[in-house]
Amino acid sequence: MATTIPYKIYLEENEMPKSWYNLRADMKNKPAPLLNPGTHQPMTAEELAPVFCEELVKQELDNDTAFIEIPEEIRSFYKMYRPSPLVRAYCLEEKLQTPAKIYYKFEGNNTSGSHKLNSAIAQAYYAKKQGLKGVTTETGAGQWGTALSMACSYFGLDCKVYMVKVSYEQKPFRREVMRVYGASVTPSPSETTNIGKKMLADFPGTNGSLGCAISEAVEVATSTEGYRYVLGSVLNQVLLHQSVIGLETKAAFDKYGIKPDMIIGCAGGGSNLGGLIAPFMGEKLRGEADYEIIAVEPRSCPSFTRGTYAYDFCDTGMVCPLAKMYTLGSGFMPAPNHAGGLRYHGMSSTLSQLYADGYMTARSVAQTDVFAAAEEFARVEGILPAPESSHAIKVAIDEAKKCRETGEEKTIVFGLTGTGYFDMYAYEQFHDGKMEDYIPSDEEIAASVAGLPQV
Amino acid sequence: MATTIPYKIYLEENEMPKSWYNLRADMKNKPAPLLNPGTHQPMTAEELAPVFCEELVKQELDNDTAFIEIPEEIRSFYKMYRPSPLVRAYCLEEKLQTPAKIYYKFEGNNTSGSHKLNSAIAQAYYAKKQGLKGVTTETGAGQWGTALSMACSYFGLDCKVYMVKVSYEQKPFRREVMRVYGASVTPSPSETTNIGKKMLADFPGTNGSLGCAISEAVEVATSTEGYRYVLGSVLNQVLLHQSVIGLETKAAFDKYGIKPDMIIGCAGGGSNLGGLIAPFMGEKLRGEADYEIIAVEPRSCPSFTRGTYAYDFCDTGMVCPLAKMYTLGSGFMPAPNHAGGLRYHGMSSTLSQLYADGYMTARSVAQTDVFAAAEEFARVEGILPAPESSHAIKVAIDEAKKCRETGEEKTIVFGLTGTGYFDMYAYEQFHDGKMEDYIPSDEEIAASVAGLPQV
Numbered sequence: 001m002a003t004t005i006p007y008k009i010y011l012e013e014n015e016m017p018k019s020w021y022n023l024r025a026d027m028k029n030k031p032a033p034l035l036n037p038g039t040h041q042p043m044t045a046e047e048l049a050p051v052f053c054e055e056l057v058k059q060e061l062d063n064d065t066a067f068i069e070i071p072e073e074i075r076s077f078y079k080m081y082r083p084s085p086l087v088r089a090y091c092l093e094e095k096l097q098t099p100a101k102i103y104y105k106f107e108g109n110n111t112s113g114s115h116k117l118n119s120a121i122a123q124a125y126y127a128k129k130q131g132l133k134g135v136t137t138e139t140g141a142g143q144w145g146t147a148l149s150m151a152c153s154y155f156g157l158d159c160k161v162y163m164v165k166v167s168y169e170q171k172p173f174r175r176e177v178m179r180v181y182g183a184s185v186t187p188s189p190s191e192t193t194n195i196g197k198k199m200l201a202d203f204p205g206t207n208g209s210l211g212c213a214i215s216e217a218v219e220v221a222t223s224t225e226g227y228r229y230v231l232g233s234v235l236n237q238v239l240l241h242q243s244v245i246g247l248e249t250k251a252a253f254d255k256y257g258i259k260p261d262m263i264i265g266c267a268g269g270g271s272n273l274g275g276l277i278a279p280f281m282g283e284k285l286r287g288e289a290d291y292e293i294i295a296v297e298p299r300s301c302p303s304f305t306r307g308t309y310a311y312d313f314c315d316t317g318m319v320c321p322l323a324k325m326y327t328l329g330s331g332f333m334p335a336p337n338h339a340g341g342l343r344y345h346g347m348s349s350t351l352s353q354l355y356a357d358g359y360m361t362a363r364s365v366a367q368t369d370v371f372a373a374a375e376e377f378a379r380v381e382g383i384l385p386a387p388e389s390s391h392a393i394k395v396a397i398d399e400a401k402k403c404r405e406t407g408e409e410k411t412i413v414f415g416l417t418g419t420g421y422f423d424m425y426a427y428e429q430f431h432d433g434k435m436e437d438y439i440p441s442d443e444e445i446a447a448s449v450a451g452l453p454q455v
Numbered sequence: 456m457a458t459t460i461p462y463k464i465y466l467e468e469n470e471m472p473k474s475w476y477n478l479r480a481d482m483k484n485k486p487a488p489l490l491n492p493g494t495h496q497p498m499t500a501e502e503l504a505p506v507f508c509e510e511l512v513k514q515e516l517d518n519d520t521a522f523i524e525i526p527e528e529i530r531s532f533y534k535m536y537r538p539s540p541l542v543r544a545y546c547l548e549e550k551l552q553t554p555a556k557i558y559y560k561f562e563g564n565n566t567s568g569s570h571k572l573n574s575a576i577a578q579a580y581y582a583k584k585q586g587l588k589g590v591t592t593e594t595g596a597g598q599w600g601t602a603l604s605m606a607c608s609y610f611g612l613d614c615k616v617y618m619v620k621v622s623y624e625q626k627p628f629r630r631e632v633m634r635v636y637g638a639s640v641t642p643s644p645s646e647t648t649n650i651g652k653k654m655l656a657d658f659p660g661t662n663g664s665l666g667c668a669i670s671e672a673v674e675v676a677t678s679t680e681g682y683r684y685v686l687g688s689v690l691n692q693v694l695l696h697q698s699v700i701g702l703e704t705k706a707a708f709d710k711y712g713i714k715p716d717m718i719i720g721c722a723g724g725g726s727n728l729g730g731l732i733a734p735f736m737g738e739k740l741r742g743e744a745d746y747e748i749i750a751v752e753p754r755s756c757p758s759f760t761r762g763t764y765a766y767d768f769c770d771t772g773m774v775c776p777l778a779k780m781y782t783l784g785s786g787f788m789p790a791p792n793h794a795g796g797l798r799y800h801g802m803s804s805t806l807s808q809l810y811a812d813g814y815m816t817a818r819s820v821a822q823t824d825v826f827a828a829a830e831e832f833a834r835v836e837g838i839l840p841a842p843e844s845s846h847a848i849k850v851a852i853d854e855a856k857k858c859r860e861t862g863e864e865k866t867i868v869f870g871l872t873g874t875g876y877f878d879m880y881a882y883e884q885f886h887d888g889k890m891e892d893y894i895p896s897d898e899e900i901a902a903s904v905a906g907l908p909q910v
Contacts, residue, residue, distance in 0.1 A: 006468045007535055008534070013462065076545075080462055090531075110837060110838075111833070111838055113876075154835070173876075177879060180833050180834075180882055180886075378566070379609075379635075382609075384632060384635060421568075422876070424631040425631075431635075
């Protein structure tokens with residue numbers, strides 16, 4: 001007799017993960033190291049220390065320790081909004097008339113509106129532990145900035161957010177949430193940094209860019225006593241913290257003896273996907289189980305599906321270390337789609353290596369198809385998804401429809417990374433038929449990757 | 456040895472309530488009946504049938520049945536977003552350095568952002584069951600309209616929402632959420648109804664009002680084949696559905712052998728408060744237990760604390776039945792505070808009777824104090840609360856501080872009805888020091904209640 005699966009599987013508090021899982025420990029081909037942009041030698045802990053907290057540098061460089069204990073203070077914070085539910089999408093299944101069993105891990109039930117909080121609280125904790133006064137960061141769409149503001153508020157750290165100017169002006173409510181949590185939010189470029197001043201002088205009236213905001217945040221962190229810079233995706237440390245998503249997902253499945261066939265996640269810098277798949281990929285790497293793993297990216301910013309696997313700058317300003325990754329070139333300007341969290345030219349080095357080694361596949365999807373899937377999902381499952389998350393929804397629905405054709409009873413799980421409450425302008429564009437699908441030309445991508453650094 | 460109380464108490468699916476609890480069954484003094492505005496005789500089921508669904512009319516008039524089974528279809532929907540967590544506010548307790556134990560029942564983890572969905576899905580279900588094509592309603596701040604849109608989408612019902620014009624224009628994102636769920640949203644007053652046309656002719660350029668939007672929605676419902684009108688608060692039927700909040704709260708407490716001393720809820724029309732307190736008040740009415748129960752209302756719209764207990768119209772247009780309630784007069788125009796859900800001139804008849812009989816107390820609080828409490832709460836508990844919910848937070852914090860003085864270890868529970876994601880403009884006003892506290896004068900209230908109907 002099969003146990004009936006509830007709509008939502010919640011772990012008990014004492015079943016929550018006590019350690020993060022470091023996927024790199026099980027990789028035969030380790031992700032390529034960060035390189036010093038000047039010497040092209042692997043970055044050392046000493047070189048990284050002025051930018052990042054000590055403990056986070058350790059985590060960034062640690063390719064060997066499989067399990068890293070989650071400090072008690074972070075676990076306490078996790079308990080305020082975790083465990084997140086693993087939801088059985090019964091209503092979506094019925095709507096699609098599919099024999100597939102669809103699950104999603106929902107990370108949106110916290111005020112930051114996304115999974116970003118999982119790493120924000122860890123990074124704030126280590127900053128506090130090191131005795132720092134505060135941290136700096138950049139934010140585009142605003143989810144990461146919000147998450148970091150919440151985390152800093154909790155530990156009494158100062159939080160300086162550089163928000164891309166166009167987002168600052170178009171998303172005043174995101175900015176206001178950060179203010180509730182006591183963060184200072186500065187539109188970038190700004191007069192508060194040298195690089196900001198230069199940008200304003202060179203490009204008067206510029207809307208700003210994520211690349212410039214990163215550069216400003218790094219400049220402030222490295223030039224202000226007691227501050228460090230923190231980042232919400234791409235880095236190994238972030239994937240480590242986000243492994244809590246996958247660990248909870250796997251524990252919830254294990255409680256009911258379920259083994260998913262397919263794991264789907266949206267991918268911008270890779271923080272959510274890397275976290276969701278971590279323990280499953282671990283089993284796959286160790287040859288203990290097999291899973292079909294699919295990264296979904298916007299057609300307008302297709303780093304996995306159309307990028308080049310090479311060393312590149314992580315930021316447009318070219319002040320950060322070089323990372324080997326699937327990249328469209330650090331000068332690539334993604335079209336203004338509505339999934340700000342996926343508009344990144346590169347990809348996590350760890351995921352890039354796994355993709356290069358054939359452990360996962362990737363697909364790119366068009367924006368209007370994504371919003372159609374989002375709306376279909378919202379109407380039956382109740383949750384209004386973030387545009388980023390909806391990339392995964394789109395592919396999950398596609399796969400469930402395939403099962404309807406073939407009769408296969410696949411178990412599909414996808415990451416529902418967040419909610420779309422601050423993205424209603426995008427939904428409005430969609431409803432009013434004003435949404436466009438941007439697809440970069442081959443020439444555009446070729447021109448951009450032609451500028452990759454010679455390593 | 457005391458059991459350790461987790462941060463969040465979740466019921467299992469099979470522990471969720473299978474029946475709603477009808478508080479009226481245990482009241483010795485029943486709430487006064489609705490009266491026909493023409494004859495001043497109690498409204499009959501026949502008279503109510505053109506406006507409301509048959510089953511809902513039954514529930515509205517049933518003062519005797521204590522438990523009414525929740526239909527299986529509604530329970531399935533509840534499982535998508537319920538049980539809601541009963542949260543132990545450990546971080547708030549620590550921040551306040553209070554010996555009080557603070558809990559809150561959090562109803563904001565669904566896309567409508569509030570508890571309104573609990574009744575919306577019930578009302579949509581009965582409309583569907585009766586074979587109707589659709590329902591009409593009004594919405595001010597937009598939470599109820601959103602909840603009803605979601606519910607109608609689930610059951611494939613048409614949903615026509617009349618949204619107060621000023622909200623329609625100032626809250627385009629709320630409107631857009633409703634569109635995601637397929638509702639038609641019309642700014643009120645509109646050209647689609649006779650009363651709307653009259654309002655537009657008499658008051659060109661009017662911003663609209665909740666009273667007018669109700670009248671338009673009722674006109675469309677009663678003049679369109681296959682439609683009925685639905686309402687999100689005030690009515691007995693709504694309190695019945697919302698009892699799911701209190702039943703879950705009590706079940707969660709019972710699991711850990713906890714008996715709260717004090718129950719606090721915000722009160723506009725009474726839907727949340729009436730639901731939260733239902734089973735506790737039942738025990739109190741039956742003499743089985745005692746609880747201190749506190750309604751919190753805005754100082755700008757103080758129906759309990761400064762209103763008159765008398766028959767009044769439920770709407771400004773005076774087309775609805777008369778209800779006996781604490782009222783400021785149906786012509787009372789509450790100042791434009793930022794808790795739209797609490798800007799109602801009257802109060803649930805059931806709660807009014809209980810208040811008159813001394814089973815509960817009430818307090819009014821100033822808006823700026825409410826937002827200060829909201830921010831204090833958000834920073835330690837993570838959740839960004841709705842302005843409405845923050846009224847309860849304010850009094851819970853006040854009471855916890857009293858415990859700090861007296862050393863009492865009171866167990867306090869309050870209703871956290873929803874999230875404030877669509878209220879960031881209000882938070883901005885607060886941060887920028889532009890928020891005002893409106894207090895109606897004695898003369899203003901006296902003039903308004905002078906116009907009460909003679910019954």
